[in-house]
Amino acid sequence: MTAPCLIGSGAGFSGDRVDAAGPVVREIARRGGGTIIFETIGERTLALGQLARTADPQAGYEPLLDQMLRPILSEALEGGVAIVGNFGCANPKAAARRIRALAAELGSATPRIAVVEGDDILPVLRPEDMAPWPEDGALPPPPGPMVSANAYIGAGAIADALRADAQIVVAGRVADPALVLGPLVAHHGWSFDDLDRIAAGTLAGHLLECGSQISGGYFADPGFKSVPRMAEIGFPIGAVEADGSLEIFKPADTGGRIDRATAIEQLLYEIHDPAAYLTPDVTLDITGVSIREIGPDRIRVEGAKGKPPPDRLKATLGYEGDWLGEAEISYAGPGCMARARLAAEIVEERLKVRGIETIAHRFDLIGLASSFGDDAGRFAEQFSAHEAPEVRLRLAVRTAGRAAADAATQEVLALYCCGPAGGGGVRSSVKRRVETRSCLVPRSLVSGRFAFQE
Secondary structure, three states, X not given: OOOOEEEEEEEOOOOOOOOOHHHHHHHHHHOOOEEXXXXXXXXXXXXXXXXXXXXXXXXXXXXXXXXXXXXXXXXXXXXXXXXXXXXXXXXXXXXXXXXXXXXXXXXXXXXOEEEEEXXXXXXXXXXXXXXXXXXXXXXXXXXXXXXXXXXXXXXXXXXXXXXOOOOEEEOOOEOOOXXXXXXXXXXXXXXXOOHHHHHHHHHHHHHHOOHHHHHOOOOOEOOOEOOOOHHHEOOOEEEEOOOOOEEEEOOOOOEOOXXXXXXXXXXXXXXXXXXXXXOOOOEEEOOOOEEEEXXXXXXXXXXXXXXXXXXXXXXXXXXXXXXXEEEEEEEEOOOHHHHHHHHHHHHHHHHHHOOOOOOEEEEEEEOOXXXXXXOOOOOOHHHOOOOOOEEEEEEEEEEOOHHHHHHHHHHHHOHHHHOOOOOEEEEEEEEEEEXXXXXXXXXXXXXXXXXXXX
16 A cells, blocks of 8 residues: 555646645645646647747747746755646647756756657548547638647556656646546556546546636635635645545645535536546546545545546647637717717728628627627627616627738727727737647557656
């Protein structure tokens, strides 16, 4: 029997709090060491990473990498806390180089950094290898050529790297729970054929990988679900025993809450079939999982069952996309909604007068009809009697080239003097997009592996 493996979360998405990892690292170090994970990649962030790498071969990794690691890097290395993250995004090797440079800047000893490779399957992917992803069936064909293909790989390479004494493991597109499962396999010596234990480790990863979602973040709803001290919310730490049983808690004197309610919400997050949650390492069955509160802000989780993993792996495909232009302007005071509607009508007419061709465009009155949208171009009639004290008009356009997007957003700027009275606060942006699609690929195309950064 090995001692429980301590794994804490330092980030649950790209853009998460950059000071959240400090209390977690200190708590794990105080208890004798373990691992902290950074889960910062999604299909959106992977697409942004591919764009960044196209513009600069040294970019494409997590943009907040320095801010996340600078406060804790030396402390983790000295305290026996391994760092595992998918913050390599579209360029893991560049991320590893930056971490090594950061360690030098901080005066730390050169860390042993392993880079997980194998998710980039663009060079070997053929059209006949791609099985359809059901949820993408209604989407139109991608507008441009394929520029990236990244498969979701499992925990094996992470475990191998940690067994080879890596202090930091930098990955790209690994399955989110693999960030936790890899350290567990390395620590406890589990076999990937032991499906129930692999399922238990995958469940631990599923509960921990979203950071503060299980400790009250994204749970709070004033008047219904209260969460204390959210400005200083504590990120979760899991203690996983050799049999796969799991306890989750948070650092002392931090905000948030961990209890059965917060855990159940996270347990069901992104689960399509509770009896068959598909990952590269196992098919997880959570139908028999029990969650018990065993103390203040402490729960015990048991009962995961495993089935063989799927024959195919999910892959995210990136295609050269169109251009997105956005521009906003505010109107306030009496009649502001009527003036904003008039402004939208003016811009609509100007697009026609100037012959600005768009693939699609829409107007939103933020605060009136925006989150629910109105792609027909008409504002929701049920709000017609409502008069807000202020409103912000937003134009969004998709165009084949940049010039058209620039011209369309410029028409919102022109509303300053050529539009209704009282417009102000114009803000605009134009950017190239990568469109993503998903597919299923044969396992034979994917070979997760690691190499130490030289």
